[in-house]
Amino acid sequence: MIIQSIKMAWEAITSNKLRSFLTMLGIIIGVIALVVLVSLVNGATGAVTSEITALGNDMVTVNIRDDKGSPIRLEDLDEISALDAVHQTAPSGSVNFVAKHGYSDATVSLYGTTPAYYDIQGLDLKYGRFLKTADIDNASYVAVLSYSTADELFGKSDVVGESLTIGGRSFLIVGVLEEDDSLFAAMLGGYSVYAPFTVESRMADEPYVTSIAVSPAGDTDNTEAQVSDFMLARLHQDEDAFHIVNMSSISDAMSTVTGTLSLLLGGIAAISLLVGGIGIMNIMLVSVTERTKEIGIRKAIGAGKKSIMMQFLIEALMVSLMGCLLGLVFSWMILALVSAIAKTISFSMSLGVVVLAVGFASAIGLIFGLYPANKAANKHPIDALRYEG
Amino acid sequence: MTAGKPIITMTDVTKVYTVGGEEVRALDGASLVIREGEFVSILGPSGSGKSTLMNIIGCLDVADSGEYILDGQSIEQYSEEELARIRNKKIGFVFQNFNLLSRMSALSNVELPLIYQRVHLGERRERAARALERVGLKDRSNHKPTELSGGQQQRVAIARALATDPAILLADEPTGNLDSKTGEDILALFRELHDAGDTIVLITHNEEIARQAQRRIHIMDGRVSEVES
Ligand SMILES: Nc1ncnc2c1ncn2[C@@H]1O[C@H](COP(=O)(O)OP(=O)(O)OP(=O)(O)O)[C@@H](O)[C@H]1O
Numbered sequence: 108m109i110i111q112s113i114k115m116a117w118e119a120i121t122s123n124k125l126r127s128f129l130t131m132l133g134i135i136i137g138v139i140a141l142v143v144l145v146s147l148v149n150g151a152t153g154a155v156t157s158e159i160t161a162l163g164n165d166m167v168t169v170n171i172r173d174d175k176g177s178p179i180r181l182e183d184l185d186e187i188s189a190l191d192a193v194h195q196t197a198p199s200g201s202v203n204f205v206a207k208h209g210y211s212d213a214t215v216s217l218y219g220t221t222p223a224y225y226d227i228q229g230l231d232l233k234y235g236r237f238l239k240t241a242d243i244d245n246a247s248y249v250a251v252l253s254y255s256t257a258d259e260l261f262g263k264s265d266v267v268g269e270s271l272t273i274g275g276r277s278f279l280i281v282g283v284l285e286e287d288d289s290l291f292a293a294m295l296g297g298y299s300v301y302a303p304f305t306v307e308s309r310m311a312d313e314p315y316v317t318s319i320a321v322s323p324a325g326d327t328d329n330t331e332a333q334v335s336d337f338m339l340a341r342l343h344q345d346e347d348a349f350h351i352v353n354m355s356s357i358s359d360a361m362s363t364v365t366g367t368l369s370l371l372l373g374g375i376a377a378i379s380l381l382v383g384g385i386g387i388m389n390i391m392l393v394s395v396t397e398r399t400k401e402i403g404i405r406k407a408i409g410a411g412k413k414s415i416m417m418q419f420l421i422e423a424l425m426v427s428l429m430g431c432l433l434g435l436v437f438s439w440m441i442l443a444l445v446s447a448i449a450k451t452i453s454f455s456m457s458l459g460v461v462v463l464a465v466g467f468a469s470a471i472g473l474i475f476g477l478y479p480a481n482k483a484a485n486k487h488p489i490d491a492l493r494y495e496g
Numbered sequence: 497m498t499a500g501k502p503i504i505t506m507t508d509v510t511k512v513y514t515v516g517g518e519e520v521r522a523l524d525g526a527s528l529v530i531r532e533g534e535f536v537s538i539l540g541p542s543g544s545g546k547s548t549l550m551n552i553i554g555c556l557d558v559a560d561s562g563e564y565i566l567d568g569q570s571i572e573q574y575s576e577e578e579l580a581r582i583r584n585k586k587i588g589f590v591f592q593n594f595n596l597l598s599r600m601s602a603l604s605n606v607e608l609p610l611i612y613q614r615v616h617l618g619e620r621r622e623r624a625a626r627a628l629e630r631v632g633l634k635d636r637s638n639h640k641p642t643e644l645s646g647g648q649q650q651r652v653a654i655a656r657a658l659a660t661d662p663a664i665l666l667a668d669e670p671t672g673n674l675d676s677k678t679g680e681d682i683l684a685l686f687r688e689l690h691d692a693g694d695t696i697v698l699i700t701h702n703e704e705i706a707r708q709a710q711r712r713i714h715i716m717d718g719r720v721s722e723v724e725s
């Protein structure tokens with residue numbers, strides 16, 4: 108009987124293709140809205156989250172605004188490193204200069220730091236080496252270039268052993284980092300050069316450490332608390348004298364925002380699916396009236412209430428599910444297109460969202476099909492037979 | 497022809513419609529017996545209660561009072577679902593305006609009552625094809641009703657009525673929408689089916705057509721009486 112009902116529903120749907128398609132359109136658009144919006148948010152969230160992780164998810168940074176007469180020297184960082192919840196500590200002074208090589212020049216951010224910075228930031232070398240303790244101690248004019256900096260100034264990446272001038276000083280290039288094709292690098296778009304803290308601080312005329320990068324040992328929140336206590340003790344309990352940023356709390360906040368966003372967009376999409384459902388109900392009601400005679404004939408030759416009910420319910424369900432299927436196909440195409448355009452982010456349809464769409468569409472087909480189907484099933488055979496439409 | 501067992505036994509059946517506070521006695525104490533293998537015509541002028549009688553015989557409606565026994569089964573205040581099942585098994589309707597489903601082929605139309613009997617595909621096809629063969633439309637199985645003449649459509653409707661081997665064939669003005677020549681062909685088909693043993697009830701307002709039957713029952717203002725031939 109179910110197979111027969113499906114066959115009948117299929118015949119009814121295909122007998123008026125345009126109308127069936129227009130009825131489905133509400134569901135198609137609803138499903139596209141649901142799947143595309145949720146997938147876009149998920150894709151973007153995934154991309155941003157992985158960027159944050161790449162940036163040093165487990166990193167805590169401290170910026171000192173006012174040293175209260177007890178500035179932090181490079182040696183003092185050992186005190187922070189000695190805290191239980193701290194793994195490594197590195198200064199990260201920065202200053203902008205024009206860097207030159209031959210006829211090419213570029214404004215670069217010169218970061219003054221120590222070897223520990225490499226691990227804290229999770230950097231990757233392509234050529235040469237990173238800064239060494241000896242470089243810091245001797246205040247050597249050596250530099251590690253980001254891939255894009257090397258490319259901009261030299262037109263190539265393997266430039267270890269060459270030299271360049273930064274702010275009028277000559278530096279020996281000892282290393283080049285891996286190319287960073289992440290979204291953040293693209294967004295920030297700057298050229299970075301890493302040099303010994305001792306060199307950078309002299310050039311920036313800022314002998315003290317004003318910015319510190321800390322990698323945690325264990326829980327990041329713990330690290331944040333301990334570093335914060337340390338800074339408070341040092342800076343006369345003035346909370347405004349420094350600013351501490353916990354990268355993992357940024358990504359937590361980020362995921363809360365995107366979670367809310369996908370819920371909101373999903374909600375909007377659900378409303379459009381609901382509107383699609385009302386469209387189905389509307390057309391089904393018209394269809395039931397138009398087919399009153401058919402219902403009468405079927406009842407006269409022996410169709411019971413249940414059979415008629417089943418026939419119309421399956422028809423509504425089928426319209427809804429076909430709309431859902433088409434919507435999924437279109438969504439897939441749209442996501443493929445967006446991914447092709449966005450390049451760096453790939454948006455894919457998760458199984459979860461597909462299941463959600465199919466579940467929602469079925470529920471809508473059933474709920475909005477119920478009333479018309481019931482109306483059809485309850486028609487009196489004599490009245491229905493007499494109906495001339 | 498020997499008188500078979502009674503298929504229809506109606507005793508004192510009444511059906512009253514109330515329209516605007518006024519009672520219309522569409523059937524007023526109607527009693528009749530129709531036996532297996534009979535070909536009976538029910539004759540009466542417009543408004544005499546013919547369709548009302550057919551609806552009750554055909555279990556599309558139930559009487560307000562009186563007793564109706566169909567094929568040994570007393571039809572009382574059954575639920576719609578049960579009445580549908582009885583119609584499906586025991587009644588074969590033939591309507592004035594054919595009442596075929598225009599979207600479906602002749603064969604599918606004939607199959608329809610068998611679908612509701614949950615007969616499986618193979619047997620269903622076979623029985624539907626046999627019914628179409630009986631009405632001489634074997635070669636039109638795949639035609640849609642719109643591709644058939646009026647007479648052919650009525651034959652398909654008769655085949656649909658025959659497909660389930662019903663206890664009676666119930667025809668309400670089956671020739672009303674046909675020209676006289678085609679109408680005669682259909683009546684000839686009914687006689688043929690009667691000769692083959694089917695029980696037929698033919699409802700008409702036309703004396704001429706009624707005369708084709710073996711037995712005539714007259715209905716007037718909801719009251720039934722036998723006409724001696
Ligand atoms: N649903 C109804 N509601 C009210 N009155 C009805 C209804 N159906 C039939 N009647 C009345 O019952 C009487 C018998 O009607 P019926 O349809 O049985 O006549 P008929 O013999 O079939 O006439 P015709 O040859 O014109 O079809 C008529 O007076 C009609 O007005």
Ligand SMILES: [Mg+2]
Pocket residue numbers: 546547548
């Ligand atoms: Mg009538």
